[in-house]
Amino acid sequence: MRREHQGPPPRLQDSKGVLAWGGIKNKTAKLHKSYKALIGALLLLGALFLPFRLNAQTTHVKKGPVAISGWITFWDEGHKSIASFIKHADQIDRAYFELYKCGPDGLPARIKDATPELMAQVNAVARKNNVETWFTTGNYDVSISEHNKFWIQKFLYDGALRAKHIQMLVNFAKQDNLKGIQIDYENLLAGDKGAFTTFMNELDKAAKANGLMTGIALPAKFDSQGTWDDPQSRDYGAIGKATDQFVPMTYDYHWSTSPAGYITSPEWAEMCMKYAASVMEPGKIEVGYPAYGYDWVGTHGDTITWSKFLELVKKYKVKPIRDTTNSQELKINYTDEKGAKHEAWITDSVCLEYQANIVKRYKLYGMGVWYFGAEDESFWTVMKQVNSTQSETTFASKQVDSSILTADTVAPANVEFLTDNAAVDNSYAGPEGSKITIVQKQGKRWVDIVLKGTAWSFSGMGVARKNLDPLLKKGALQFYIRGAKGGENLDVGFVMEKGLAADEKIGFLNTVSLGGYCKVTTQWQLVTIPLADFPVNGYHFDENISQRVTGPFKFGRVSEFDVNLHAPGAEPVVEVLLSSIRVVPSFDSKAVERAKFKALQ
Numbered sequence: 001m002r003r004e005h006q007g008p009p010p011r012l013q014d015s016k017g018v019l020a021w022g023g024i025k026n027k028t029a030k031l032h033k034s035y036k037a038l039i040g041a042l043l044l045l046g047a048l049f050l051p052f053r054l055n056a057q058t059t060h061v062k063k064g065p066v067a068i069s070g071w072i073t074f075w076d077e078g079h080k081s082i083a084s085f086i087k088h089a090d091q092i093d094r095a096y097f098e099l100y101k102c103g104p105d106g107l108p109a110r111i112k113d114a115t116p117e118l119m120a121q122v123n124a125v126a127r128k129n130n131v132e133t134w135f136t137t138g139n140y141d142v143s144i145s146e147h148n149k150f151w152i153q154k155f156l157y158d159g160a161l162r163a164k165h166i167q168m169l170v171n172f173a174k175q176d177n178l179k180g181i182q183i184d185y186e187n188l189l190a191g192d193k194g195a196f197t198t199f200m201n202e203l204d205k206a207a208k209a210n211g212l213m214t215g216i217a218l219p220a221k222f223d224s225q226g227t228w229d230d231p232q233s234r235d236y237g238a239i240g241k242a243t244d245q246f247v248p249m250t251y252d253y254h255w256s257t258s259p260a261g262y263i264t265s266p267e268w269a270e271m272c273m274k275y276a277a278s279v280m281e282p283g284k285i286e287v288g289y290p291a292y293g294y295d296w297v298g299t300h301g302d303t304i305t306w307s308k309f310l311e312l313v314k315k316y317k318v319k320p321i322r323d324t325t326n327s328q329e330l331k332i333n334y335t336d337e338k339g340a341k342h343e344a345w346i347t348d349s350v351c352l353e354y355q356a357n358i359v360k361r362y363k364l365y366g367m368g369v370w371y372f373g374a375e376d377e378s379f380w381t382v383m384k385q386v387n388s389t390q391s392e393t394t395f396a397s398k399q400v401d402s403s404i405l406t407a408d409t410v411a412p413a414n415v416e417f418l419t420d421n422a423a424v425d426n427s428y429a430g431p432e433g434s435k436i437t438i439v440q441k442q443g444k445r446w447v448d449i450v451l452k453g454t455a456w457s458f459s460g461m462g463v464a465r466k467n468l469d470p471l472l473k474k475g476a477l478q479f480y481i482r483g484a485k486g487g488e489n490l491d492v493g494f495v496m497e498k499g500l501a502a503d504e505k506i507g508f509l510n511t512v513s514l515g516g517y518c519k520v521t522t523q524w525q526l527v528t529i530p531l532a533d534f535p536v537n538g539y540h541f542d543e544n545i546s547q548r549v550t551g552p553f554k555f556g557r558v559s560e561f562d563v564n565l566h567a568p569g570a571e572p573v574v575e576v577l578l579s580s581i582r583v584v585p586s587f588d589s590k591a592v593e594r595a596k597f598k599a600l601q
Contacts, residue, residue, distance in 0.1 A: 104150075173212050
């Protein structure tokens with residue numbers, strides 16, 4: 001998931017301090033020199049064994065088991081980000097000032113909103129409260145509403161320009177009297193991996209020579225590959241060795257141009273952190289945490305803060321529902337004055353505590369919060385409680401204001417995959433010669449699938465994880481289908497999302513043959529397949545051993561609807577259209593038996 005901040009924030013993400021010895025120095029000033037030397041030695045020795053010490057590159061000591069790091073923006077309305085930092089600096093370990101941005105010339109330049117007066121203000125607060133201060137440099141291009149990879153590629157592949165870029169960053173940090181440089185260059189291509197690693201190594205070498213630290217905010221992934229270009233362009237292990245701070249941006253699981261859904265989830269974040277901690281020192285890693293949400297109409301989402309979310313709740317008289325299945329986040333649905341249907345999601349202190357527990361579980365540094373000023377005030381009260389113990393906690397769920405919530409205890413009437421009201425997150429088809437097209441016209445939505453008919457072919461439609469467990473006994477998969485020629489026989493079913501458990505390491509596929517439930521014609525017809533008809537085990541073809549493996553299929557983790565061709569024929573292509581793909585909680589069993597009988601004729 002990417003981040004699109006630097007203007008009103010869209011997708012999000014993610015300094016070196018000095019021990020506050022002042023009071024101790026004053027008290028020991030009058031002591032005899034030998035006593036002073038002894039006390040100083042003891043203090044230094046004690047510091048080396050403090051449980052919350054970060055790493056060898058910095059003398060900063062964490063203020064609690066879960067360090068609080070986060071971004072301070074200078075562009076937000078009313079400077080709420082600065083106000084939040086000033087109010088809560090006593091709890092904050094690191095501040096990432098959004099000060100610089102790479103431009104079309106491949107060189108960084110200062111952001112105009114970060115005036116000397118504002119910088120003086122936040123720097124004074126940071127010094128008073130022993131907050132490490134870093135600057136962040138990004139590549140968000142307002143003109144295209146996206147991070148501009150070409151700005152970064154310009155210096156990645158030009159040694160002289162890269163050296164100049166690095167020297168400018170070092171000079172900026174020294175000029176602003178900051179402790180570290182954080183890189184937030186996004187939207188790169190997989191092929192940029194080697195060049196980007198070289199850049200980070202050269203930056204770290206130059207920074208260390210000048211007494212500075214380096215860090216990075218980068219796309220999240222839970223294995224060495226990643227699922228799209230940007231995470232594929234980052235070598236976690238190599239970059240982890242070349243930095244003092246490392247924050248995978250575990251947010252924007254659903255983003256501003258995706259269908260509506262949760263922003264992050266504890267399980268996804270933990271999978272990403274577990275991988276990161278396996279290839280570098282855990283003590284430098286921060287869990288990227290979103291203190292924001294989105295308000296979607298269709299696949300257009302506007303970024304919202306907690307205060308804006310509460311305004312919507314009050315204005316449209318709706319009660320949030322907590323997503324207890326995947327994310328712990330809150331969501332609302334409402335219709336605005338123009339008749340547009342909205343779905344808004346946001347995190348709160350319950351989500352926060354789940355993520356903070358990940359830090360304790362894997363002995364990470366802390367949390368990287370995008371961004372200070374967008375959060376609920378309970379963020380700070382919960383974090384005080386979280387940092388009162390090294391054990392994992394469950395404070396927030398007992399304290400959240402339940403008066404604004406609606407209990408999410410009743411299963412939805414339908415679990416929708418692709419309908420007129422629900423869009424999929426992504427789609428794919430293969431091998432070459434196959435394609436999948438999501439069509440939307442006049443408020444109607446369907447999918448056109450073309451599979452290569454002479455080979456094993458596949459297509460998939462990804463969605464936010466669906467929990468079908470409550471519907472297993474009495475529910476059914478339903479959709480409408482029509483074929484281009486009629487007589488098409490395909491396999492349909494689901495893919496299971498990977499997870500942390502030992503039996504969740506593989507994304508198993510689970511399908512049944514469509515031919516057992518209907519005869520496809522050139523006319524639309526409804527197909528109903530009871531969930532109870534799907535096998536208990538799913539399957540996966542392991543290319544390493546060239547054979548199929550099977551394992552328990554967990555219907556609580558469904559993340560795709562698939563249409564595949566497992567019995568190639570003579571036809572060069574097989575084309576079908578499907579609409580209204582959903583799982584219903586009950587169905588007409590007699591109608592299903594009649595359809596099955598008819599399909600066998």
